[in-house]
Amino acid sequence: MDNLLPRIHGIEHRCRSLCALEGEQEVVSFLVGTQSMKNDNIVHLFELDEEFGELIDRSYHHNRGEIWHIASSPHSRDLISTCHSHVENEVNLVSGATVWKLAGSNEEPILEELGDLTAHNSTVRSTEWGVEGCEGALCSLGDSSLVKWDIDSDVREHSFCDLPKRSFPTALRWNPHSSGNQVGVASDQHVRLHDLRTMKCTTVIDGAHSQTVRDLDFNPNRQYCIATCGDDCSTRFWDTRNCTRPLLTFSNHSHWVWRVRYNLRDQLLLTGGSDSKVSLLNVPSLASVDPVDEEEEEEENKSPEKEEMREGILEEYDKHEDSVYSVAWSTADPWLFASLSNDGRLVLNKVSKEIKFNIIL
Secondary structure, eight states, rough: OOGOOOOEEEOOOOEEEEEOOOTTTSSSSEEEEOOOOSSSEEEEEEEETTTEEEEEEEEEETOOOEEEEEESSSSOOOEEEEEEEEEEEETTEEOOOOOOOEOOOOSSSOOOEEEETTOOSSSSSEEEEETTTTTEEEEEEESEEEEEEESSSEEOOOOOOOOOOOEEOOOOOOOOOOSOOOOEETTTEEEEEETTTTTTTEEEETTTTOOOOEEEEESSSSEEEEEEEEEESSSEETTBOOSSSSSSEEEOOOEEEEEEESSSSSTEEEEEETTSSSEEEEEEGGSSSSSOOOOOOSSSOOOOOOOOOEEEEEEEEEOOOOEEEEEOOOSTTTTTTEETTTTTEEEEEOOOHHHHHHHHO
């Protein structure tokens, strides 16, 4: 399989939204949403045939216009959400967000609409499905409000809170710790943590970046540790119990950093930026002490001698020619990841054997 990667696939239209199909644990699967103002937009479901290295594309017609963000439920393979916009009557920009079910057959895939997520907001910028313990929940981040939803037989508003006036929210992530009761919101140069029981802001990282914060992610194994990235070309790490200064800062891109994502092996992270690069970061000093419980694949070749890996950038991947707006780890293979650039280029790649052996042995 390793010799078949990286795998590059060109999509016909502009794209910026990518996520793993998180409810799929057996087959490497990713979702990509297109952005076309003149043509019909598509939710692409890509599945990797690991035996032959073929990338199978299942296309779902998306009738709500350009897709700005896409997310999938970790608890159900068939549930996804999109943030979208379209031009109405050639002058009015209409924005919204919708919960969908991946329905139909392999030959005729259909997006079945389950509910609308635009309450309290004229624009919804991001959606996030509930972590373990919050299986029937979803949060949406809009231009003026944070809303929690109940997703059961239908879509119902649970609670909401207003965001600071004149703020510019950019990203939303659900904390896998804190019993699922906390989300992080990136807005302007700041990061705010909200308690979903009271819908109140409990922690603020004021001035997390000198310019706009584009994304954040919670360490999946170590509580209180988050990563952020932004327009100041840097990736930063924070302890939310003491937000006066970052634990670490890496200036690992030469332009805006749009996405940061932890691996289950939390010493590894991916970042993607407007410099068209994807970076693999190594942060062992902030990783969890205990290894992740995971069945490792048997390797035919003898593992190389273990060498001490430096902290910082391990590898840079340069298979893109345009801004990389999104990166995502596979939920079926923890060493495989995808990246997506604005020109519609999807790249599947894998952490090298040398790095993998150094971590697990």
